[in-house]
Amino acid sequence: MHLASGTKWALTRMRKTSACGTQNRPGRARPGAPGSLSNHLVEVRFGVISRVLRLGRPGGMPTFLFWNIHRKQITELVARVAHAHAVDILILAESEIPSSTLLLSLNRDGASYQLPLGFCKRIQVFTRFHAGFLQAVAEDDWTSIRRLNLPGQPEILLAMAHLPSGLHSSAESRSFACVELANMIRAEESRAGHSRTVLVGDLNLNPFDDGLVAATALNAVMTRELASRGTRTVLKKKYAYFYNPMWGHFGDRHGGSGGTYYYDRSEHVAYYWHLYDQVLIRPSLISGFRQDELKILTAASEVNLIDSRGRPDQVVGSDHLPVLFRLNSAAEASHGVPIAQSVA
Numbered sequence: 001m002h003l004a005s006g007t008k009w010a011l012t013r014m015r016k017t018s019a020c021g022t023q024n025r026p027g028r029a030r031p032g033a034p035g036s037l038s039n040h041l042v043e044v045r046f047g048v049i050s051r052v053l054r055l056g057r058p059g060g061m062p063t064f065l066f067w068n069i070h071r072k073q074i075t076e077l078v079a080r081v082a083h084a085h086a087v088d089i090l091i092l093a094e095s096e097i098p099s100s101t102l103l104l105s106l107n108r109d110g111a112s113y114q115l116p117l118g119f120c121k122r123i124q125v126f127t128r129f130h131a132g133f134l135q136a137v138a139e140d141d142w143t144s145i146r147r148l149n150l151p152g153q154p155e156i157l158l159a160m161a162h163l164p165s166g167l168h169s170s171a172e173s174r175s176f177a178c179v180e181l182a183n184m185i186r187a188e189e190s191r192a193g194h195s196r197t198v199l200v201g202d203l204n205l206n207p208f209d210d211g212l213v214a215a216t217a218l219n220a221v222m223t224r225e226l227a228s229r230g231t232r233t234v235l236k237k238k239y240a241y242f243y244n245p246m247w248g249h250f251g252d253r254h255g256g257s258g259g260t261y262y263y264d265r266s267e268h269v270a271y272y273w274h275l276y277d278q279v280l281i282r283p284s285l286i287s288g289f290r291q292d293e294l295k296i297l298t299a300a301s302e303v304n305l306i307d308s309r310g311r312p313d314q315v316v317g318s319d320h321l322p323v324l325f326r327l328n329s330a331a332e333a334s335h336g337v338p339i340a341q342s343v344a
Contacts, residue, residue, distance in 0.1 A: 067322035068093040079105040081300040093162040120144035122162040161201035178211030199280040220244035242280040256298035288328035
């Protein structure tokens, strides 16, 4: 089996670690002994390699989880959710848990999560792949865009966002924030030379709001058929589509919850349930996405994340529910429509 450069790097590093294990140094644990640093590093690197090789098999797809944890100190719960669903890339918003603390919990039972370098204040990312496979290419206070380069698979642009809250900004302002986000994504797609892009995050807008559906904003549509057209033309300009599968998660059709966020207020117009936490997919990745692989989680292991009324249980967890999805980038060989051309 051909190993890409990232896997070769890990194998080389493991050999070096094993070679270092032939020497005992005073005051240090004997290499190879239980609990030794070299043993831990070997376990971590074997874990990275096994996951990379798994992705090369039929049905091998990375698992993503996004969760706005509302500044709650729920370290053990986050780790439990990640372990229960074998999450490969864990994305948190509104997290005030120190990265080092969360890493200790994530890796307590032999897992091998790493912390990729990044500077976005509102997004925290952990991965069971080598951190070098998930490199930041564009970031600001609200958004982190990274190139996910897994050996043997086409590169993906992973855009993660936590946009301003409706409690502190108008719907118009949030829609313009989506325009800025869309421009940022298009710029990175132009640099990358492809549009294999996934956007995930708390957008603080529903799928039907202007910031999601407007052509100059995220241009996200509710069906695969619409998105598969690639672009739409408005005033002689072409705009690339996103497919928004979250439309299918409104209401209680799937049981458990009616959205990802619940807000009850005494007004004539009240939706109660909202789908602020969303996953948007470019057409070139649709063939690698299955609707049944996208879930709004209402429980983790034996812990319920919703209360007796089906609403997010803020005592146990967060006021948002986590979103889990899987994606097979290798299912689509197409590079997609270059965004720089589609809006020219």
